[in-house]
Amino acid sequence: MRRFGLPQLLMLAPAQLLLVAFIAIPSVYVFWLSFTESSYGKEAVFVGLANYAGIWEDDAFWRALRNTLLVINVIVYGELLLSLALAAVFVQGIPFRGLVLAIILMPYAISEVVAVVMWKYMLDPNIGSIARALAALGLPDFAWATNPTHGLVLVCIISIWLHLPFTFIIVYAAMLAVPKELYEAAKIDGANGWQRFRHITVPGILGAVLVALIFRYILSFRLFSEVWLLTAGGPARQTEVLAVYLYKQAFTYANFGMGAATGWIMVVISGLVAAVYVVLLQRKGFRRDA
Amino acid sequence: MIPTSRRGLLAASLAAAAAGTARGAAAQARPTSFTVISHRVHQQVLTEGQAGDVLNAWRERNNASLDWVTLDLNAIHDRIFREARLSSSNVTMAYVLNTRAVPSTFSMFEPLDPYQQRDPIEDFDDFSQGMVSAFSNNGQRYGVPVRHSVNCLHYNEAYLQERGLDRPPQIIDELVDYARRLTFTRADGTQVFGWGIQADNYSDVVAIARACGGDLITEDMRCVADQPGMVRALEIIRQLYQDGLMPRNITAMKQNDMITAVQNGQIAMHNFPFGRTVLFNNPRSSRFPGRFKTTYCMTSREQRERGELIATAEFWCMMIPRNARAKDMAWSLIKEISSKENTIRAAMNGNQPARVSAYADPRLLASVPYAEQEARSLQQSRVPMPAFDRSAEAKDIFVEEMQAAMLGMRTPQAAGANMARRIRPLLPRT
Numbered sequence: 001m002r003r004f005g006l007p008q009l010l011m012l013a014p015a016q017l018l019l020v021a022f023i024a025i026p027s028v029y030v031f032w033l034s035f036t037e038s039s040y041g042k043e044a045v046f047v048g049l050a051n052y053a054g055i056w057e058d059d060a061f062w063r064a065l066r067n068t069l070l071v072i073n074v075i076v077y078g079e080l081l082l083s084l085a086l087a088a089v090f091v092q093g094i095p096f097r098g099l100v101l102a103i104i105l106m107p108y109a110i111s112e113v114v115a116v117v118m119w120k121y122m123l124d125p126n127i128g129s130i131a132r133a134l135a136a137l138g139l140p141d142f143a144w145a146t147n148p149t150h151g152l153v154l155v156c157i158i159s160i161w162l163h164l165p166f167t168f169i170i171v172y173a174a175m176l177a178v179p180k181e182l183y184e185a186a187k188i189d190g191a192n193g194w195q196r197f198r199h200i201t202v203p204g205i206l207g208a209v210l211v212a213l214i215f216r217y218i219l220s221f222r223l224f225s226e227v228w229l230l231t232a233g234g235p236a237r238q239t240e241v242l243a244v245y246l247y248k249q250a251f252t253y254a255n256f257g258m259g260a261a262t263g264w265i266m267v268v269i270s271g272l273v274a275a276v277y278v279v280l281l282q283r284k285g286f287r288r289d290a
Numbered sequence: 291m292i293p294t295s296r297r298g299l300l301a302a303s304l305a306a307a308a309a310g311t312a313r314g315a316a317a318q319a320r321p322t323s324f325t326v327i328s329h330r331v332h333q334q335v336l337t338e339g340q341a342g343d344v345l346n347a348w349r350e351r352n353n354a355s356l357d358w359v360t361l362d363l364n365a366i367h368d369r370i371f372r373e374a375r376l377s378s379s380n381v382t383m384a385y386v387l388n389t390r391a392v393p394s395t396f397s398m399f400e401p402l403d404p405y406q407q408r409d410p411i412e413d414f415d416d417f418s419q420g421m422v423s424a425f426s427n428n429g430q431r432y433g434v435p436v437r438h439s440v441n442c443l444h445y446n447e448a449y450l451q452e453r454g455l456d457r458p459p460q461i462i463d464e465l466v467d468y469a470r471r472l473t474f475t476r477a478d479g480t481q482v483f484g485w486g487i488q489a490d491n492y493s494d495v496v497a498i499a500r501a502c503g504g505d506l507i508t509e510d511m512r513c514v515a516d517q518p519g520m521v522r523a524l525e526i527i528r529q530l531y532q533d534g535l536m537p538r539n540i541t542a543m544k545q546n547d548m549i550t551a552v553q554n555g556q557i558a559m560h561n562f563p564f565g566r567t568v569l570f571n572n573p574r575s576s577r578f579p580g581r582f583k584t585t586y587c588m589t590s591r592e593q594r595e596r597g598e599l600i601a602t603a604e605f606w607c608m609m610i611p612r613n614a615r616a617k618d619m620a621w622s623l624i625k626e627i628s629s630k631e632n633t634i635r636a637a638m639n640g641n642q643p644a645r646v647s648a649y650a651d652p653r654l655l656a657s658v659p660y661a662e663q664e665a666r667s668l669q670q671s672r673v674p675m676p677a678f679d680r681s682a683e684a685k686d687i688f689v690e691e692m693q694a695a696m697l698g699m700r701t702p703q704a705a706g707a708n709m710a711r712r713i714r715p716l717l718p719r720t
Contacts, residue, residue, distance in 0.1 A: 039679075040371035041394040125538045126481055126556060145539035146697050232490065235541040236694040237686075251368055253682050 027267075034260035044257075051261035060237055061262070064245040065269075067152060071241060072220040074156045076213060079167040082160065083212075087172040088197070108165035116229040119158050144230070148238035151231045155239070158226050163219075167212045174208030175201060210281040214274050221270040242266050321355040324619055327370045328385040330360040331640075332437065332606070336627065339639025340657065348626040352619065363387065374398035374611040383620040385606045386433060391425050392679045400610040401430040405621040411628045416645045418605075418668065424677065425607045433607025434624050435644035439563035440603040440667045441493060442660075443588070444570055448581040449482060449558045459559075459587040461594055462501040466526060469535040472558035484535045486548055486557040487527065489696065492688045493602045493674040494561045497588045499523035500600045500672075506688060506709070507675050511717050515688070515709035524695040524702035531696045541693050553577065561588070564664045565642055584660045586667060603671035605644065680716040687712045 034051055038044035055061045086104065094100060107115065122130040123144060134142060144154040182200045191199070224243035227233060233240035233248075242262065250259025326333075336344045349355060359381075361369060370384040375398065386395075406414065414422075417435050425433030445458045449472055459468040469484030476482060487494040496506045504519010514520065530536050537543060537551065549569055551557045553576040569575065570582035588600040608627065610620040626632060634651050637643040642664065648654055649665035658664075675681060688709055695705035 039394060040375065041396075041398045120542070126551075141538070143538065145542035231542050234490065234689075234693060235697055236690045236699060248686065251364060252686070253680070254371070 030260045030263055033256055034264050036257045038256040039254045047257065051257045052265075054258060055261055055265065060240065061242075061245060063237070064240045064242045067239060068221065068223065068241045068243075071152055071156055071159075071223060072217065075159045075163070075220050075223075076216045078156065078160045079164050079216060080171075080209065080213065082164055083168040083171040086168055087175045088201075090172055091175045104168060105165045107162050110162070112162060112225045113229060115162055116158060116226055119154070120230055123154065146235050148235065151235075151239040155223075155226045155230060158230070159220070159223065162226075163216065167216060170208050170212040171205060174205035178204035207281065210277050214277045214281070217273050217277065218270050221266060221273075321349065321353045323355045323357045324382040324616060324623070325357045325359060325380050326383050326385075326623075327359045327361070327366055327373070327381055329363070329366060329606075332385050333358040333360055335437075335636045335639040335641035337639075341635035341638040344632050344635045344639070345623075345626065348623065352622065354619065356623075370611065371395065371398065374613060376613055378615055379611050379613045380615065381611055382614055382616050383623055384609050384611060385436065386425075386609050388421070388424050388605050388607070388673055389675070389677055389681055389685075391433065391607065392677050392681065393427055394679050396427040396430075396432050398612055399432050400612050400614070400617060400620075401432060402434065402610070402621075402624075403431055406431070409621065409625065411625050412630060413645075413647075416630070416647050417628075418644055418646060420672075421605050421607065421644055424605075424673070425609075433609045434628050435605055435607050436627060436641075438603050438605035438642045438644055438668065438671075439565065440601050440642065440664060440671045441497065441561050441588075442564050442584045442586050442601070442663065442667060443559060444552065444562050444567060444582050444584055445559045446552075446555065446578055446581055447583050448578050449555070452476075458583070458585045460585075461587060461589055461591050462498060462526075463591065465498075465587060466529060466535070468559065469530055470533065473535045476555075480555055482555060483537050483557050484559060485530055486536055486540065486543075486551065486560040487530075488545060488548060488561075489540045489543070489693060490689060492685055492692070493604070495523050495527055495688075495692055496674040497561065497600050497602045498526055500602075501588045501590050501593065502526075503590065507684070507713070507717070509672075509676055511676065511678065513684075513710050513713040513717060515691075515713065516703075516706045516711075520709070521702050521706045524692065524705055527692065527696050528698070528702060532698065541697070552582075563642065564660050564667070565640060567660060568640060584663055586663070599667065599670055601667040601671040602674040603668065604673060678716075678718050684713045684716050687716075 033044065035046060035048060036044040037047045037050070090097065090101070122128045123142060125131045125141060125143070125145070131142065142150055142154075144150040178201060182204075183196055186196050186200055222243050223241050224247065227239060227241050227244050228247070231239045233244045243266075246259055246262040246266065249255050249262055345356065359369070366384075367386065367390045370381065370386065373379045373381045373384075386399075411434065418438070421435035421438065422431060422433075425431065425435070443458065450456075450458065453471050453474065455468070455471060459465050465485070472482065472484035474482055492506065499505055499520040499522070502519040502522040504517050504521075504523065505514050506520060507513050531540065537556065543551070548557070548560060548562075549566065552560050552562075552570055553572075555577050564584060567582055567584055571579050573579035576582070586599045586601065589598060593600065608624045610617055610624070614620055627636070628645075630645065630647065633641075633643045633645045633648050634654055637648055637651075637654050638657050643649070643654075646665075646668075649661055649668075655661050675685065678684075691700070691705040691709045691712075694700040695702045700708070
């Protein structure tokens, strides 16, 4: 049996100390800040739950929350479906596999800022190459700058394009790890393609899929640069997401109390969402392997 | 163990002393560095251009070098306000925009009257007093004005000629008609829009509202966005957008996008600070070098007949953080930048001077073609919104409601009423 004593504790201590110094203490400070009225040049004053109450009554917060939940679900599940489809094709074997793989992974190597600016120019309704091509085909305007729905759709497209490689790599690796003998046995037993996918592939990759979902949910919740650089939350704050709402409170309005409270609300919501998947993972993934 | 002797110890001591002296001499020769936080343009107008490096003499006199930390608008203020909250700071001097000069921030900066009494800046009354008073609190001055940006109408003269217009618009009532006539597709396929505004900001629409006899927030801190002047301004903006006289993605265009669009000939007329004409006419970046002219049309017929014009202006002041380590050196630098001679030189490098007398200087008049227009605008200019602690929130509310009116999400009346209802609780109680 492995022992856990002082030497092991000392070896873990540096990493733990870093976590305490850079995550735990600032988090506690921000939690305290969320109960204060604080700004540049002012001493922080304790105001109880006033910041949380202010957020509760702010229509802009609810709109940002609704947009965030909508967008991250589209992004996370869009990425997952595309990853499943692509990985299923890849495991069958495709020509120029290395080249196609590099093309799929490429967006992950591009800076988010560069990627968003690039998309913005390509879809500029006056000079953008894609916008002009769509117009030449006689398709209706994709008015992402002035139509909030179009704006959020473009945010989803860019985000999926940028982060697809993360989910794809996890799902693809998991699919490669499913024993081939299982498929051969199922084939002999007369299972069709869908049955093989449903009863062999899905259970085989479920743990990895849940891990990918947890990470992507948590990371997507912080969605900022796509929205900020594309629409800055406009028009009329209709495409604002929670991270943009937080940024405005903390850094545009210098209202650190409201910013901190928004941050904690984001932590709690994303924690709750992640918890659902962690429980699922525990039940269907890790426990089986324990 | 290393063997030691009295002779060896003496030799080592002498060597150490010699090394220390040499290091001291080197340190004396090396200039002391002072940190300034500003926008890139502030550094540029003091160090580059036809008048050369304005601060060279000061640096040599004080054996000093300047470490410019140049950032974007929000980042400048975030950085300096954070620095100013520390117990002490390396930041010697900072440039602060008038919209951030709110009562709560003054406590983080040094009152400048004692410095002015001890070692005065020449002819202080020559500075625009409106700017000085905006950076004063409880009878103390906290900032020295250094740069302003008064807006005017920039128009592409080539397009006016192409469309058979022999003069630019002169009053606000002509604006929509001119925008309509200047919206067209050129023979080379370029889609030209008659007019552009900064739809993520408030100054253009506030100027239109003032030309229509209204305002957003008055100088005595009353929000009058629901009054006919602002509602009329929102109607004009809405008409310009709905009739396709402005770019369709105007709400997502940043200032740099606008500048590029004007340079490329996609926008025929635009309100911008006077100084932008240099960029619009730059042969290296503009498709119409030398064809952009300036005028003012933000005025009603009646205002024009009375000789009035509507100009909005923002401005920058130099401030010393209260926790700065080198406050005397900061004042020395501010004094140097603010001298009459250096004000002219910086203006020749592209700065918009805060000294009124600069506009009478023959060198400036000869080198800056719009100097007379700018001087006249400066005399009658007002900030688009007075500064108060929650002005950033008020600005965002204005932009939100203005965009909603422009895109047809709300009527101009409803948008104006919403602005007033939402902004009034943010204003300081008088």
